[in-house]
Amino acid sequence: MGLYAGKLNTLSALKEGSTVALPNDPSNQARALLMLQDMGWLKLKEGINPLKASEFDVVGNPHNLKLVLLEAAQLPRSREDVDFTVINGNYAASSGIPFTEGLFLERSYDFINWVVVRSGDADTPFAKDVAAAYNSAAFKAYAAKRFVGYKYPQGWQANQG
Numbered sequence: 080m081g082l083y084a085g086k087l088n089t090l091s092a093l094k095e096g097s098t099v100a101l102p103n104d105p106s107n108q109a110r111a112l113l114m115l116q117d118m119g120w121l122k123l124k125e126g127i128n129p130l131k132a133s134e135f136d137v138v139g140n141p142h143n144l145k146l147v148l149l150e151a152a153q154l155p156r157s158r159e160d161v162d163f164t165v166i167n168g169n170y171a172a173s174s175g176i177p178f179t180e181g182l183f184l185e186r187s188y189d190f191i192n193w194v195v196v197r198s199g200d201a202d203t204p205f206a207k208d209v210a211a212a213y214n215s216a217a218f219k220a221y222a223a224k225r226f227v228g229y230k231y232p233q234g235w236q237a238n239q240g
Contacts, residue, residue: 080110080167081181082118085158090182093120096143098161103148108133111165114185120144172226179227 082090087097099120101111109132115121122139123132134146147161154166155174163182171178178184194213196206212218 080114080165080185081171081178082114082183083158083164083166083176083181085161085163087162093142096145097163098145098147099163099165100147100149100154100157100161101165102151102154102167104151105131105133107151107167110185114165117186118183177227
């Protein structure tokens with residue numbers, strides 16, 4: 080997830096009352112709010128569960144940002160209508176927006192996507208094939224080329240060659 084330019088092209092262009100579009104679904108909205116807090120643009124309540132943060136947990140907004148909550152899939156298209164947009168990586172990639180265009184990318188939080196199979200299926204050829212493909216040098220090389228700038232999970236390094 081990253082903050083991408085809209086009407087404004089740099090972080091230093093932030094102004095009083097800037098508009099920032101972010102996902103309206105609970106888990107991605109929480110991620111976006113944490114990212115904006117990391118940037119110093121917002122402050123969230125002390126002691127909240129960061130996985131459940133919402134716009135109602137904002138207690139500091141020094142730039143009087145106007146948060147525009149949108150369906151995550153619409154965020155790439157919102158760029159021309161707002162000053163900045165927080166876009167999930169999958170929607171940035173599918174919209175042809177390079178991760179390297181992100182003005183700010185979220186730090187590594189505890190948000191991890193998991194592939195899960197029933198324990199009884201763990202030793203099936205399908206499960207083993209998926210794990211082998213995901214961990215293969217060929218897939219890592221493809222990912223490094225296709226998703227330049229993506230922050231990979233710790234311990235999983237994409238081949239850069």
